Amino acid sequence: MSLWVVRAGRYxxxxxxxxxxxxxxxxxxxxxxxxxxxxxxxxxxLYIKLNPxxxxxxxxxxxxxxxxxxxxxxxxxxxxxxxxMKSEIAIGKVLSDYEYKVxxxxxxxxRRVEWLKTIPRSAFDQDLxxxxxxxxxxxxxxxxxxxxxxxxxxxxxxxxxxxxxxEEEEKEEEVINIDEYAKDQIIKFIDRKxxxxxxxxxxxxxxxxxxxxxxxxxxxxxxxxxxLASGGSLGFDNPKICIQVKSTSTQADVKILRDLKGTMRDxxxxxxxxxxxxxxxxxxxxxxxxxFFFIRLWDQGDLLxxxxxxxxxxxxxxxxxxxxxxxxxxxxxx
Numbered sequence: 496m497s498l499w500v501v502r503a504g505r506y507x508x509x510x511x512x513x514x515x516x517x518x519x520x521x522x523x524x525x526x527x528x529x530x531x532x533x534x535x536x537x538x539x540x541l542y543i544k545l546n547p548x549x550x551x552x553x554x555x556x557x558x559x560x561x562x563x564x565x566x567x568x569x570x571x572x573x574x575x576x577x578x579x580m581k582s583e584i585a586i587g588k589v590l591s592d593y594e595y596k597v598x599x600x601x602x603x604x605x606r607r608v609e610w611l612k613t614i615p616r617s618a619f620d621q622d623l624x625x626x627x628x629x630x631x632x633x634x635x636x637x638x639x640x641x642x643x644x645x646x647x648x649x650x651x652x653x654x655x656x657x658x659x660x661x662e663e664e665e666k667e668e669e670v671i672n673i674d675e676y677a678k679d680q681i682i683k684f685i686d687r688k689x690x691x692x693x694x695x696x697x698x699x700x701x702x703x704x705x706x707x708x709x710x711x712x713x714x715x716x717x718x719x720x721x722x723l724a725s726g727g728s729l730g731f732d733n734p735k736i737c738i739q740v741k742s743t744s745t746q747a748d749v750k751i752l753r754d755l756k757g758t759m760r761d762x763x764x765x766x767x768x769x770x771x772x773x774x775x776x777x778x779x780x781x782x783x784x785x786x787f788f789f790i791r792l793w794d795q796g797d798l799l800x801x802x803x804x805x806x807x808x809x810x811x812x813x814x815x816x817x818x819x820x821x822x823x824x825x826x827x828x829x
Contacts, residue, residue: 496569496571496572496573497569497572497573497637497642497664498567498572498573498574498575498625498635498637498641498645499563499572499573499574499575499589499634499635499636500574500575500576500577500627500629500634500635501519501520501564501568501574501575501576501631501632501633502576502577502631502633502634503519503520503576503727504522504579507578507579507580507581508601508603509601510578510579510580510585510676511580512598512602513576513598513697514576514585514610514670517587517590517607517608517609517610518598518602518605518607518608519562519574519587519589519605519606519608520602520604520606520630521560521561521604521607521633522601522632522781523557523561523604524600524601524604524628525545525546526541526545526561526603526604526605527547527595528595529561529565529593529595529604530565530593530594530595533560535559535562536761537564538558538561538749539554541675542554542557542561546688554632560631560632560633560634561604561633563633563634563635564593564604564606564633565593565604566593567635568589568606568633569589569608570589570590570591570592571588571589572588572589572601573586573587573588573589573642573643573645573646574586574587574588574589574606574608575627577609577616577675578613580799581613581774581794581796582615582616582617582678582764582774582794582795582796582799583609583613583614583615583616583774583794583796584613584614584616584619584627585610585612585614586610586611586612586613586614586645586648586649587608587610587611587615588608588609588611589606589607589608590606590608590609591606591607591743592606593605594606594734595606599711607719611649612648613648614648614649615746615772615773615774615775615794615795616679616682616795616796617682617686617772617795618648618744618773619648619678620644621679621683622638622639623636623639623641623645624676624679624683625671625676625679626638626639628671628672628675628679629671629672630671630672637646648758667744670771673824674824678796678799681799681802681819682795683698684689684817685795685798685799685817686772688816688817689742689817691714692713692714692741693742694740694742694770694772695711695712695721695722695742696711696813697739697750697798697813697817698721698722698738698740698768698770698793698798699711699722700805700809700813701737701798701801701802701805702722702724702738704805704808704809705805706726707724707725707726707728707736708723708724708725708727708728708729708730709722709723709724709730710722710723710730719739719755719757719758719761720737720738720739720758721738721739722734722737722738722740723735723737723738723742723762723764724738733765734765734766735753735763735764735766736764736765736766736767736768737758737759737764737766737767737768738747738760738767738768738769738770739751739755739767739768739770740770741752741770741771741772741773742772743772743773744773745773746748746771746773746774746775746776746779747769747771747773747774747775747776747779748776748778748779749776749778749779749782751769751771751779752769752779752782752790753782754777755767755769755790756786756790758819759789765789766790766791767789767790767791767813768790768791768792768793769783769790769791769792769793770792770793771792771793771794772794772795772798773794774794774795775792775793775794779792780792806819
């Protein structure tokens with residue numbers, strides 16, 4: 496059994512379909528059915544015919560990824576789908592061989608999977624996040640006993656780094672997504688440094704930077720609300736917002752959402768924000784869709800995006816606790 500990463504589009508455009516329909520899929524939609532391809536040489540010839548003028552290095556890289564998807568991934572292997580729309584990684588078990596099915600125009604090459612669990616990125620050790628951050632679409636993760644550690648995470652067990660890099664060599668040079676790698680480091684830092692009430696302090700700083708007047712509850716029982724926020728110089732104007740912040744290492748369930756809505760009614764607030772560092776169960780996401788005009792959900796990825804937007808407006812004390820620096824990097828794409 497092996498552990499594979501299979502992404503669902505450069506921008507995550509196919510990931511929700513993959514999750515909803517229990518599949519993994521790749522692009523390369525210039526190819527029709529590849530089930531008759533029996534050798535990598537045959538696949539290379541077909542690739543060159545459909546993509547004339549492509550550089551040799553790119554041909555080898557992309558043919559290798561397609562070949563892995565149609566032939567090397569095996570039934571019962573584990574597959575990881577790093578999500579773009581959420582700060583989570585979906586883990587599944589492969590159920591089928593390669594199948595060619597035109598499900599929608601941009602999804603043709605598939606394998607059926609059973610999605611086992613969606614795990615927040617902060618639950619993974621940094622070395623695993625580094626491996627998940629390679630920029631390829633399809634690749635195997637072999638170093639540091641990754642497969643067994645992911646199995647433990649599926650059971651809710653704590654993992655630790657087991658360095659086997661001297662025993663195993665990477666088969667291909669890794670090209671890391673710098674943006675994703677940097678975000679993962681920041682997420683791990685916040686996970687360590689901003690537990691409990693400190694996470695509410697961070698959310699409060701974002702709201703103040705947005706121009707709201709806020710009142711944050713002191714540490715301890717919060718009576719169903721961590722922060723109150725409103726507009727105007729004295730905080731009497733709309734919108735009036737109730738904010739609940741959960742830093743626990745479990746996904747928020749629908750009871751927490753309903754409790755927040757009850758608190759909003761009691762306090763006559765028009766809008767609510769539920770922040771859950773470890774994300775949300777599907778029941779929460781589905782119910783929140785019906786409450787779109789007065790409820791928002793933030794997971795760790797949403798929180799990180801808001802920090803990036805408003806970090807320069809944080810006070811010096813908070814900046815010292817969360818030291819960040821904006822950098823520019825050249826992205827070279829073929």
